[in-house]
Each structure stands twice: as structure tokens, then as C-alpha cells.
Amino acid sequence: MKYALVNGTRQEAQPKLRGACPNCEREAVAKCGQQRIWHWSHLGKLECDHWWEPETEWHRSWKALFPEEWQEVVHVADDGERHIADVKTGAGLVVELQHSPIAPEERFSRESFYKSMAWIVDGTRYKRDLTAFREAVAHGSIINDNPLYINPLTSGAGIFRRWAPLQCAVFVDFGNEEFSIAGFALPKAVLWLFQLDRTTGRVVVGAVTRESFVQFCLTGSELQRLVVTRAQQPRVRYQLPQGRRYPLRRRF
Numbered sequence: 001m002k003y004a005l006v007n008g009t010r011q012e013a014q015p016k017l018r019g020a021c022p023n024c025e026r027e028a029v030a031k032c033g034q035q036r037i038w039h040w041s042h043l044g045k046l047e048c049d050h051w052w053e054p055e056t057e058w059h060r061s062w063k064a065l066f067p068e069e070w071q072e073v074v075h076v077a078d079d080g081e082r083h084i085a086d087v088k089t090g091a092g093l094v095v096e097l098q099h100s101p102i103a104p105e106e107r108f109s110r111e112s113f114y115k116s117m118a119w120i121v122d123g124t125r126y127k128r129d130l131t132a133f134r135e136a137v138a139h140g141s142i143i144n145d146n147p148l149y150i151n152p153l154t155s156g157a158g159i160f161r162r163w164a165p166l167q168c169a170v171f172v173d174f175g176n177e178e179f180s181i182a183g184f185a186l187p188k189a190v191l192w193l194f195q196l197d198r199t200t201g202r203v204v205v206g207a208v209t210r211e212s213f214v215q216f217c218l219t220g221s222e223l224q225r226l227v228v229t230r231a232q233q234p235r236v237r238y239q240l241p242q243g244r245r246y247p248l249r250r251r252f
Ligand SMILES: [Zn+2]
Pocket: 021, 022, 023, 024, 025, 026, 042, 047, 048, 049
């Protein structure tokens, strides 16, 4: 955890600090070593939230884009079940940052628990995912120009199987890796939006700017979708789809 309660106030880990877990209120110890980023851990290592995964720099850099009070928000369901959401926006959208793959059952449980949520997936977790994804979009077919949707060539690749959307939106983050589609290069810093084509059951992919995703969370402004212009020279650009608004809940 990035935060624990120290004398009732949320605080980041500092050497020798003791505090309490905001979720279960048991004692938490600041872990400030060389190997991992500084974090809080339960005394005795018994995590109270079995959905929690060890944090990486990737988690922290995403969280840091949002106000402190939106980070690590304890969410309590009507039946008393409690979990810590990675990010919960002012509009109530939970953003779960997922570095490691998880079973479909757990994904389904989390989506059902939070209801209004989106996944940001660390696409760099496995090298083979990046290679497979790059190939799949480079040789995939463009099925829609505005906004861009690609039918990836090999939608059976692991990353598509693991992150085929269930109920909530899935955005895959490959950092600043570069991609091309049909021979032309894409701008950097996109998040790949995985969507399910309900008629074929296959994953189709679109792209939004990372910046617009953050702004969408911060201000409710619209997502900037990647658009292809194929008239003469193929070009790519971002454009807000005409007349379409992206609701804050569930669907993107
Ligand atoms: Zn706890």
C-alpha cells in the first residue's frame, strides 16, 4: 500500500514508521528497503484484501496522476465486503491498475463489486505480449476509421485471451512503445482499448490518448480516440467522435 493511517492521517511510508491499514485497521509497518518501492505492509504479512497485488513503479506512476484522496480508496459494499480501489474518481469511477494477469472469475468479482470501473493493464508485464500485440495490430484489418477499430490478426494471442473484456472497459498500457498499423506509424502514448465484438466474440482494439484518459477521469472531458484517414496517404490523428459522448459508467 502507498498509504496507511498514522495518528488518523493518511501518510506514505517513511523509515521506522508504524501505522494502521485503512481497510482493516490492523497494524501496518513501513517497508523502506532498496529492493522494492517504499510501501506499507501488514504486520505479519497477512494481507486483508486478497485482490491486492504488490505495487510496482508502474502502479505508483499511474496513481500519482490523480489527487491523493482518489488513491487507495476503501470501498465497502452493502454486505460489508471491503476492498481498496487503486483509484476512485470524484465521479465514482474505479480505475484498477493491474500489473499481473488474474483469473476471469476474479475479474468478474471485482467488476461486480465496483460496478463502475475500468481496467488499466500493464502491457509490459510479459515481453511476449508486446511482440504478439504489435504483430497482431500491424497485420490486422481496419474495420472502422472513425474511431479506429482494428480486427487484430491473431486475436488468439495470450494478451487478447487474458484481457478480453467482460463487463467493464479494458485499456492496455504499453508505455511509450511504438506501433504501426497497415504500414504507418502511430503517435506515442496511447492506451489500447479492448472491446468485444458481440457478433463474433472476438476482441477488437481501438486507441485513446493516455492524456485524454487522465483528463476524462479528472474533469469528465471526452476521450480522444484514434482516427485513420485513408484518402490518399494514410494518416492517423485523434478526433472526438461526432455527437458521441462517453458516459462515466461502465461503457466506453
Ligand atoms: Zn488491512
